[in-house]
Amino acid sequence: MFSFLSLLWLIRQSKSTLFWLYLWQLKEYHTGRFLDHFRTEKGRGLLLNALFLSKIALIGLFFTLPVLVFFAVVFIYLVEAPKTLIDVLRRRIKYPSLTKKTIPLVLIGLLTEALFIFFLFILKEDIVETVFLLLVFDVLTPLIISLIVLTLQPCTVLLRNRIVKNAKQKRAKFPDLLVIGITGSYGKTSTKEFLAAILSQKYRVLATKEHQNSEVGISQCLINELKSEQEMFIVEMGAYNKGGIKLLCDIVKPRIGIVTGVNEQHLATFGSMEKLLSAEGGGELIDSLPADGMAFFNAKNEHCRNLYQKTTIKKFLYGETAAFLGGENILGAMAVAKELGMTEEEISRACEKIENKFPGIKIKKGIKGLNIIDATYSANPDGVLAHLEYLTLRYPQGKKIIVMPCLIELGSASSGIHQRIGKKIGEVCDLAIITTKDRFNEIRTSALRLENLDSSLRSKLKEENILFIDDPKEILEKIKSFCGEGDTVLLESRVPKDLINLLVIC
Numbered sequence: 001m002f003s004f005l006s007l008l009w010l011i012r013q014s015k016s017t018l019f020w021l022y023l024w025q026l027k028e029y030h031t032g033r034f035l036d037h038f039r040t041e042k043g044r045g046l047l048l049n050a051l052f053l054s055k056i057a058l059i060g061l062f063f064t065l066p067v068l069v070f071f072a073v074v075f076i077y078l079v080e081a082p083k084t085l086i087d088v089l090r091r092r093i094k095y096p097s098l099t100k101k102t103i104p105l106v107l108i109g110l111l112t113e114a115l116f117i118f119f120l121f122i123l124k125e126d127i128v129e130t131v132f133l134l135l136v137f138d139v140l141t142p143l144i145i146s147l148i149v150l151t152l153q154p155c156t157v158l159l160r161n162r163i164v165k166n167a168k169q170k171r172a173k174f175p176d177l178l179v180i181g182i183t184g185s186y187g188k189t190s191t192k193e194f195l196a197a198i199l200s201q202k203y204r205v206l207a208t209k210e211h212q213n214s215e216v217g218i219s220q221c222l223i224n225e226l227k228s229e230q231e232m233f234i235v236e237m238g239a240y241n242k243g244g245i246k247l248l249c250d251i252v253k254p255r256i257g258i259v260t261g262v263n264e265q266h267l268a269t270f271g272s273m274e275k276l277l278s279a280e281g282g283g284e285l286i287d288s289l290p291a292d293g294m295a296f297f298n299a300k301n302e303h304c305r306n307l308y309q310k311t312t313i314k315k316f317l318y319g320e321t322a323a324f325l326g327g328e329n330i331l332g333a334m335a336v337a338k339e340l341g342m343t344e345e346e347i348s349r350a351c352e353k354i355e356n357k358f359p360g361i362k363i364k365k366g367i368k369g370l371n372i373i374d375a376t377y378s379a380n381p382d383g384v385l386a387h388l389e390y391l392t393l394r395y396p397q398g399k400k401i402i403v404m405p406c407l408i409e410l411g412s413a414s415s416g417i418h419q420r421i422g423k424k425i426g427e428v429c430d431l432a433i434i435t436t437k438d439r440f441n442e443i444r445t446s447a448l449r450l451e452n453l454d455s456s457l458r459s460k461l462k463e464e465n466i467l468f469i470d471d472p473k474e475i476l477e478k479i480k481s482f483c484g485e486g487d488t489v490l491l492e493s494r495v496p497k498d499l500i501n502l503l504v505i506c
Helices: 002-026 031-039 041-047 050-061 066-089 102-123 127-139 141-151 153-172 188-199 215-225 244-252 273-278 283-288 302-310 328-339 344-352 381-394 411-428 440-452 472-482 497-503
Strands: 178-183 205-207 232-236 256-259 294-298 314-318 362-365 371-375 400-404 431-434 466-468 488-492
Touching: 002 031, 002 066, 002 102, 002 127, 002 141, 031 041, 050 066, 050 127, 066 127, 102 127, 102 141, 127 141, 141 153, 153 215, 153 244, 178 188, 178 244, 178 283, 188 205, 188 232, 188 328, 188 344, 215 244, 232 244, 244 283, 256 283, 256 328, 273 283, 294 302, 294 328, 302 314, 314 328, 328 344, 371 381, 381 400, 381 411, 381 488, 400 411, 400 472, 411 440, 431 440, 431 472, 440 466, 472 497, 488 497
Parallel strands: 178 232, 178 256, 205 232, 256 294, 294 314, 371 488, 400 431, 400 488, 431 466
Antiparallel strands: 362 371
16 A cells, blocks of 8 residues: 555656746746745645645644545545646646756655655554655645755855856956947847847857856856857846846956846846846946946936936947837947947948847747747847837738736836736737736736727727636637738747647748
């Protein structure tokens, strides 16, 4: 009996262990981001669902009705274990990507399970008490996995410090290398891609790759990719804490700084707008530039304009003439290239070779002749607004549909931001499907307020066409019944991958 129950428990427990490690990895092992997840509807649902609460209740009942609890727990595991196997076969389980950091975490997590079973076998407790202990471990899994992650953090810090030290040593060997640092709440990746494409037409350029915007990623890029013949290094810089950008500047020593735009994205992890403005808002980057350095600021953003006024070194505003929200990113890249010696003709030729004038999104063919705008790479308030505007410019004809979750990590600014997004959705879209509930009401209410405006400003979005749906198959059926050839679907932020697979042909 013990062996059978242990097998059932190990099957469902391994799924749980992998999921919690996946969540920690998703939040980049940042405690603030991990905890903030539980302020969302999905996050709360992890701990406040009927099954989890029932298990907690069974722990309390054990001291008065142990036999009843025993049979209830056995029944639960008889259901959970086969379901886990089915989920494995259907590839529905969530698990972390295997990296140098996650492999030991996964091994330690699974080993902890095995040692716990071995411990119970040695104790040879009564089977009823054994099941109770299995249940307690089950309920405490989020805490146990978090303790494993946090316990190994010092080792991670030591490894990170070693990588950073090696990167600094290599950087010191290239005193003539021109480093361009790019930070902001949004627009970093687009500006980096544009700038790298333009400058590469005249100079030998290295740029950080996708998701290489942290101290480890930037350091590894510098260590592994920087060659003696390269003249410029374009560095995308991200942070979740005050001091984070300063640390990156200490590594790469930028002489040029670009602040692409600042909003409340990650406000929850910074704790205050003051701290956010210091780091991701560009303050630390500008303070790190030398006296002969240059600073570039997005003129379309209020926070950037304010920082521009405070900056004492050579400085520039860019993007004033951008035709649409987000268009200032290529103008910023062009402005930097001009100051670095490229002629208008050289810059123009380089821009003609850029196929995608809006990096961060991909245009794909969809079922039924639909146009799919895949903007699932990342999400922030200004990015969503820019993509909605791009939707109207790129596809002025046909119905326009958006599928998106509510945005996260916005702290106290979340309600107002979702109202702005809702208003824009009401102006642009014929159908809006929101996949999470957190700020659905704010989006819906703001979108439908346009109904009260005069006819020239009313959108075609009707009350019945702004919906909360979280099931990919239901979303697909709604889109298929609503859309036809030539209509366009904007997929924004972390929509279910299953939905992308169902909608996209290539």
